[in-house]
Amino acid sequence: MQAIAQDWLVTNESQCIPFKSIQQDLQEDSFTGKYPIPYRLYRFLTDVENIIWQEADDRLRLQKICPLVRRLLNDSEWILTSFALPDHETGWSVQMIYDEPDFALTVQTVAWSPQRVSSIHNHATWGIVALIDGEEKNTFWQRSPSAEYPDRLTKTGEHTLTSGDILCLMPEAIHQVEVIGDEPTISFNIYGITNYSQRFEFDVQQHTAKIF
Numbered sequence: 001m002q003a004i005a006q007d008w009l010v011t012n013e014s015q016c017i018p019f020k021s022i023q024q025d026l027q028e029d030s031f032t033g034k035y036p037i038p039y040r041l042y043r044f045l046t047d048v049e050n051i052i053w054q055e056a057d058d059r060l061r062l063q064k065i066c067p068l069v070r071r072l073l074n075d076s077e078w079i080l081t082s083f084a085l086p087d088h089e090t091g092w093s094v095q096m097i098y099d100e101p102d103f104a105l106t107v108q109t110v111a112w113s114p115q116r117v118s119s120i121h122n123h124a125t126w127g128i129v130a131l132i133d134g135e136e137k138n139t140f141w142q143r144s145p146s147a148e149y150p151d152r153l154t155k156t157g158e159h160t161l162t163s164g165d166i167l168c169l170m171p172e173a174i175h176q177v178e179v180i181g182d183e184p185t186i187s188f189n190i191y192g193i194t195n196y197s198q199r200f201e202f203d204v205q206q207h208t209a210k211i212f
Contacts, residue, residue, distance in 0.1 A: 005164030007066050009059070012172035014140040014156045019168055022063040039075040044068055045098060048105060052192070058126040062168040065190070069130050069166060073188060080132055083109040083186050091116040097188075106191040111184055112136070118177040120153070121212050124199035125192040127169040131161045134185030138167065141174040141202065149207035151200075171195075174202065 009019035037043075051064045073079060084093040091113040098107040109132070112118075120141055137160045144154040153174065160180065161167055169175070179185050201212035 010173040086113040120202040151209040
C-alpha cells in the first residue's frame with residue numbers, strides 16, 4: 001500500500017514538522033467539482049509572484065505556495081518528465097524549468113544518482129522540494145556555535161521523503177540529502193531570492209562553513 005503524500009516544513013531551527021498548507025480560493029466547476037482550466041506553468045508563476053508581493057512572512061508564503069506546487073504537478077504532467085539524467089561524475093543534474101532575468105524565482109527539476117550524498121548546506125532563501133520519484137533521506141542540522149568553533153553544527157533529526165512528499169524549507173534551515181535505494185531521485189524545486197553572502201556549505205568534522 002502506497003504511503004499518503006505529505007507536506008513537511010523545516011523551520012529556521014532545522015526542525016522537520018508536519019505542515020498544514022493554506023488552500024487558495026480556486027473556482028471549481030459546479031457540476032463536476034473539478035477545476036475547469038488546467039493549471040499551467042504561467043498561471044502558477046503568476047500566483048506565486050502575487051503571493052511573494054502580498055506576503056512578507058516566509059512561513060506563510062510556503063503555506064500558500066505549497067498546495068499550488070502540488071496542483072501544478074498534478075495538472076502539468078510534462079514537468080514530471082522534464083529532467084536531465086544525473087552527471088556521471090558529479091552524480092546530479094539540474095534542468096531549468098523557467099528562467100527569466102530579474103524574475104525573483106528559481107524553478108527547476110533536480111536529479112540525483114543512487115547512493116549519492118549532498119554536502120551539508122543551507123539555501124539562504126525559502127524553498128520547496130517536491131519529490132517526483134525515488135526516495136531520499138534528509139538529515140537536518142542546526143548552528144551550535146562555541147567560542148572555539150563559531151560554525152559548529154549539531155544534528156537535529158532525520159526524515160525520509162518518498163514520491164509525492166513535499167518539503168518546505170525556511171531560509172536558515174540546514175540539511176543534507178542522501179539518495180536511498182538503487183533508483184535515482186527526481187524533484188521539482190522552487191526557491192526565492194538567494195542571499196548568496198549567507199549561503200554556506202558546512203564541514204561538520206572541521207566545524208567550518210564556506211560560501212556555497
